[in-house]
Amino acid sequence: MAQTVNGHSTASEIQWRTSFEGALDEARKTGKLVFLDFFNPG
Amino acid sequence: MGAVTYPQAEVREILERATIPIQFDNTVDAAQPIIKRYHHIWTPDLRILTGDGDELYRWNGYLPPAEFAAQLLAGLAQARLRLRAFDEAIALYEEALKRFPTSLCAPEAQYFLAVANYRKSGEGSDLLKGWHRLEGRYPLTEWTVKQDFK
Numbered sequence: 001m002a003q004t005v006n007g008h009s010t011a012s013e014i015q016w017r018t019s020f021e022g023a024l025d026e027a028r029k030t031g032k033l034v035f036l037d038f039f040n041p042g
Numbered sequence: 043m044g045a046v047t048y049p050q051a052e053v054r055e056i057l058e059r060a061t062i063p064i065q066f067d068n069t070v071d072a073a074q075p076i077i078k079r080y081h082h083i084w085t086p087d088l089r090i091l092t093g094d095g096d097e098l099y100r101w102n103g104y105l106p107p108a109e110f111a112a113q114l115l116a117g118l119a120q121a122r123l124r125l126r127a128f129d130e131a132i133a134l135y136e137e138a139l140k141r142f143p144t145s146l147c148a149p150e151a152q153y154f155l156a157v158a159n160y161r162k163s164g165e166g167s168d169l170l171k172g173w174h175r176l177e178g179r180y181p182l183t184e185w186t187v188k189q190d191f192k
Contacts, residue, residue, distance in 0.1 A: 014054055017064040020076055027062045028093030033121050035061035035114075038068050038077065038087035039043065 043086050043104060050107035052141075053114070060118050060134075061090070090121045098124050105146075112138050112145035120154060128162035149180035153189060 017023040027034045047053055057063050066073040068085060076082075080089060080097065090099040098121035105113055119134035135155035139148055156172020173189040180186055 014048055014057055014063055017062060020064060020066075023062045023064040024091075024093050024095055026093075027091075030062070032093075033061050033098070033118060034089075034091040034093065034095075035057055035063040036076075036080070036089040036091055037043070037063070037065045038073075038080075038082045038085055038089075039065055040068050040085040042069070 043110075047105065047107050047110045050111075052111045053107050056111055056114050056118075088117075090117050092121075092125070108142060109145055109147075112142035112151075113147045115142070116147045116151045116154075119151065119158070123154060123158050123161070126161070128158055131158040132162065143179075149176060149183035149185040152176040152180060153185040156189075 017026070023034050026032075048057075066076055068077060068082060068087075079095075084102055086102065086104055088101050089097050091097055099117040101113060101117065115134050115138035119131045119138065122128075122134060123131035132155065135151045135158060138145070138151040139155065142148060152172065153176055156169050156176065159172055160166065160169035162168075176189060177186055
């Protein structure tokens with residue numbers, strides 16, 4: 001659970017999910033939207 | 043993006059508040075089914091999806107933190123607008139315009155804030171009032187051209 005100060009997160013890193021289906025399921029349960037980032041490490 | 047934009051607190055806060063974030067390395071075999079599903083072709087490639095996987099907004103390309111945060115708010119607002127969650131869309135567009143009034147996507151946010159207010163109220167005056175504000179604040183943008191038929 002991220003800590004918050006005045007309602008703003010103080011987490012040092014974004015908690016990227018690792019399972020696509022898990023992310024969709026979490027979005028359905030929380031009412032949030034999924035943010036999908038395709039990246040190239042090069 | 044990972045080195046400059048994502049570490050910034052304003053970006054992290056919006057992502058954590060409003061989204062379930064997930065990344066795919068487009069060089070990894072395991073990512074290929076998702077790459078094909080969303081017809082990915084170029085990075086950075088950012089999408090906003092429903093919990094059913096339907097895409098509601100997308101953009102390509104690197105943005106520095108403040109521009110990214112503004113674009114993310116406008117994208118989330120557009121997603122909520124498409125879902126007809128008008129109050130949420132209005133709040134997100136207003137946040138984008140209040141926090142990032144000179145951002146590159148501010149004209150888009152002003153354009154669709156007017157649309158969201160109109161869709162909520164059904165009053166044409168809400169649309170025209172918002173678009174007049176767009177013309178006044180951002181006179182030389184594509185979004186000003188796009189409302190110029192009125």
